[in-house]
Amino acid sequence: MAGWQGRVLRIDLTRKKAVVQQLDATVARAFIGGRGLAIKILWDELPPGVDPLSPHNKLVFATGPLTGLPGPNFGKLVVAAKSPLTGGYGDGNIGSWTAVNLRKAGYDALVVEGKAEKPVYIYIENDKVEILDARDYWGLNAWAVEEKLQKVHGRDATVITIGPAGENLVRFATVISHKGRSGGRPGMGAVMGSKNLKAVVVKGKGEVPVADKAGYQKLAVEAVREGSASPSYGFWMRQGTTSTVEWAQEASVLPTYNFSEGQFEDFFKIGGNMVEKFETDLKSCPLCFMACGHWVPAESGTVEVDYENLAMLGSNLGIADLSKVGELNKIADTMGIDTISLGNVLGYVMEASERGFGDRLGFVVEWGDYEAAKQLAYDIAYRRGVGDLLAEGVKRISERIGGEDFAMHIKGLEVSAYDCHAAPAMALAYATSPIGAHHKDAWVISWEVRTDRFGYTREKASKVIELQRIRGGWFETFVGCRFPWVEVGLSLDWYPKLFKTATGLDATPDYFNEVGDRIYALIRAFWARELGYWDRELDMPPAKWFKEPLSKGPLRGAHLDYDKYHELLSHYYDLRGWDERGIPRRSTLKRLGLEYVAPVLERYVELR
Ligand code: PTT
Missing domain, CATH: 3.60.9.10 (Aldehyde ferredoxin oxidoreductase, N-terminal domain)
Incomplete structure (x- = not known):
């Protein structure tokens, strides 16, 4: 093999x-x-x-x-x-x-x-x-x-x-x-x-096995050459993912004050241009020609910052200082905490404070209060005092003290850094991501804001699936970074060719897509088995995006529509061959070679 x-x-x-x-x-x-x-x-x-x-x-x-x-x-x-x-x-x-x-x-x-x-x-x-x-x-x-x-x-x-x-x-x-x-x-x-x-x-002292070594080597060199020659490569190397701050501001999707707004007036203080100006170092993962790791001064030493970290620990908390945001990022990195969830938990605390939940929390934290954010980040890592509750994540916190409408999560995973008041397809992408509200499986928002921004069409559901297949099915299985494709436009055609020379197997895009569909169906079955039930409400975005419109900016008044979102979700299920509750149909399991899943799954949900 x-x-x-x-x-x-x-x-x-x-x-x-x-x-x-x-x-x-x-x-x-x-x-x-x-x-x-x-x-x-x-x-x-x-x-x-x-x-x-x-x-x-x-x-x-x-x-x-x-x-x-x-x-x-x-x-x-x-x-x-x-x-x-x-x-x-x-x-x-x-x-x-x-x-x-x-x-x-x-x-x-x-x-x-x-x-x-x-x-x-x-x-x-x-x-x-x-x-x-x-x-x-x-x-x-x-x-x-x-x-x-x-x-x-x-x-x-x-x-x-x-x-x-x-x-x-x-x-x-x-x-x-x-x-x-x-x-x-x-x-x-x-x-x-x-x-x-x-x-x-x-x-590791051995070799990675390759079917056709010379063939692979040649393709690999050509692919990297093509990626490095991309017109966007130079800018990417200067700012990496951090330029997304400016893009998100322009598109009104920059999470601000716990996803209440899509624009932050001080965005430029934490954006890609600022990162470029103060950058101290550039690092990459192994075998990478793109180096997304931009290091900047933090309050203590230096740290690598990425878009998600800048947005979730910056605009989402009302903190407009690169070195302070960097310090929060550094605490997360050294303590081993996810920055996205941390930014959501702190955002929830600040919003709860504003809404008068101080007595339930036992304290009040104002928007932008960096010192309090820093203290809470450490308290979470060590589960000290209130940190013990905050370490549970926003779903459990809000179930304990209330404020579920502004607890920004889907299925318990806190939302990544794209506001969806005016992005239904991105909301669907979060909601149907196989791990909860993460952007990695379908970063559909860049396409969505360029096309039919407010629509809930079948085409949008189809686009989400197309991206989930590539990102969740291709890159997560042969296991490589998707940035060459996403960020500098490396053609997808390279991957089946590289895969073929590495494994000797003919691999068409359809093959990878089918593997992706198989994985998605099995993950969905796993969720239903582990939770012991399934309901389409689990695929719903946070209430805030429906109930509380953007209050300022060019998209003032924008919010998601409940009925239309359900229509969009139904399109998605239908295109995937899942039933109206979001469970893969018996025929779908069969088509994907997952017949063995059915007898187990039907102990928890009726199969249609
Ligand atoms: C990823 C998630 C992301 S996605 C970011 S920034 W990004 C945050 N980074 C964190 C961080 O840093 N420190 C910290 N304590 N917590 C953090 N949480 C957040 O974690 C590096 C890149 C990035 S940077 C992205 S998008 C791409 N992700 C890929 C992916 O998911 N799959 C794939 N095949 N290729 C990818 N390429 C890119 O890799 P998670 P990484 Mg990742 C400091 O880990 O759990 O998927 O969450 O891990 O190696 O750092 O990703 O704008």
């Missing part, structure tokens, strides 16, 4: 055992790798309804057949588990040398199960696999752990770790690598912490 290592490393921390399992070729073809492999493992192996923070949950680090190869940015892996934040499927895609090294060490994936008695870390060097004492590392922040582990194991040993937030089971704790990469928004860091696992350290 060229292209895949054909080996999955499984480590049971309870029994202190490591075994290597062969990767079944049929599974590899049907699910490819990354997210596909992760959901297949979680569906097949998790006891239904398992507590995500129990030893029975499994944490999957999965690469794909392109991971670790030179070419347009294949230095990433998917980290997945049942989410402690949402109770459904959770994953993230993190850039790290650990992705490359895992493949070079001879594995397509690492699956961690059980729970260690005491803090440990995993050390992998090809066939040598050790579970080592992590007591000296427990409690350290994510950056310090990485430095210390590399001192012990050498700089060629690469690290994915958690910070204190993961140890303290903050429900939106992430895993961290290379000081600026964070992955697994729906609490993958908490799952790791629940297993008493501080870090995974990998050295």
Whole structure:
């Protein structure tokens, strides 16, 4: 099976055992790798309804057949588990040398199960696999752990770790690598912490298998050359994702004051131009020609900033100072907390304060209060005082103290940085994302604002699916960064060609799309099984976007329409072959080769 290592490393921390399992070729073809492999493992192996923070949950680090190869940015892996934040499927895609090294060490994936008695870390060097004492590392922040582990194991040993937030089971704790990469928004860091696992350290000394080495090499060089010659490449290298602040302001979708408005008067103080002016360093994931990591001065030292971080910790909180936003970003990176969820939780607190919930919170925080935001971020990471409640995420907080209408989440995952008062397709993309309100599967908003901004058409539902197939089906399974395609317009045609030379398999766009559909159907089944029910209300965007129109700016008065949104959602279900409640039809499961799912699924929902 060229292209895949054909080996999955499984480590049971309870029994202190490591075994290597062969990767079944049929599974590899049907699910490819990354997210596909992760959901297949979680569906097949998790006891239904398992507590995500129990030893029975499994944490999957999965690469794909392109991971670790030179070419347009294949230095990433998917980290997945049942989410402690949402109770459904959770994953993230993190850039790290650990992705490359895992493949070079001879594995397509690492699956961690059980729970260690005491803090440990995993050390992998090809066939040598050790579970080592992590007591000296427990409690350290994510950056310090990485430095210390590399001192012990050498700089060629690469690290994915958690910070204190993961140890303290903050429900939106992430895993961290290379000081600026964070992955697994729906609490993958908490799952790791629940297993008493501080870090995974990998050295890989072998080769990544390729079917046609010369053919692959040639294509990879040409693809990178094409990407680097793109007219947008120069600007991208200067500002990366941070120029999205200016774009979002112009389009009235910049989250402002907890998603109450789409424009922020001081946007320019936290935007791409400011980042370009003060930039101190530029870093990239492994094997990347695009370097999205722009480092700027923070209050203490420097930090990498991205669009989501600037918007969620800046405009969304009314904080208009790059070094202060950078500092909040840095706290999130060192503590191992997702910036998007952090920005939502703090935004919720500020709005709750404004609406007179101070007595329920026990304190009041004004918009733009940076010192309070900083303090709360640390309190969340250590679950100190009110931080213990805030570490639960906005869904649970609002269920406890009220204000559900302004708790900005879908299925429990806090909303990424695009306001949807005037973007129904983006709202649909969030609502139908397989992990909750994340933008990664369908960043349809750039298309939407250029076309029929206010429409709820079938074409929009179709566009969301088209993007979900490519982003969720292609890039999350062969596992590479989507930025070459999204940001500098690298043609999608390269990927099936690269895949073919890497694996020897003919891979048409239809093949990848079908794999994507299979994964989406299986993830949906997983949600229904784990929640024990399903209802289309779970695919609804936050109430605020329907009930509270934008109060200023060129789109003043804009809001989502409840009935029309339901029509849009029905189009989406229909196009996917799902029933009117959002459950894949029996015929759809059959078409996708998922017949084995039906008998389990119908214990929880009626199949149509
Ligand atoms: C990703 C999410 C994003 S998406 C951002 S900024 W982005 C936030 N970054 C955080 C951060 O930083 N620190 C922190 N403590 N929390 C953070 N939370 C947020 O996490 C790097 C890039 C980016 S930057 C994006 S869009 C693209 N995402 C890809 C994806 O999802 N799949 C894929 N095949 N390719 C992608 N390429 C791009 O990668 P999650 P990363 Mg990612 C400091 O992790 O869980 O998916 O959440 O991880 O390697 O840092 O992504 O404007």
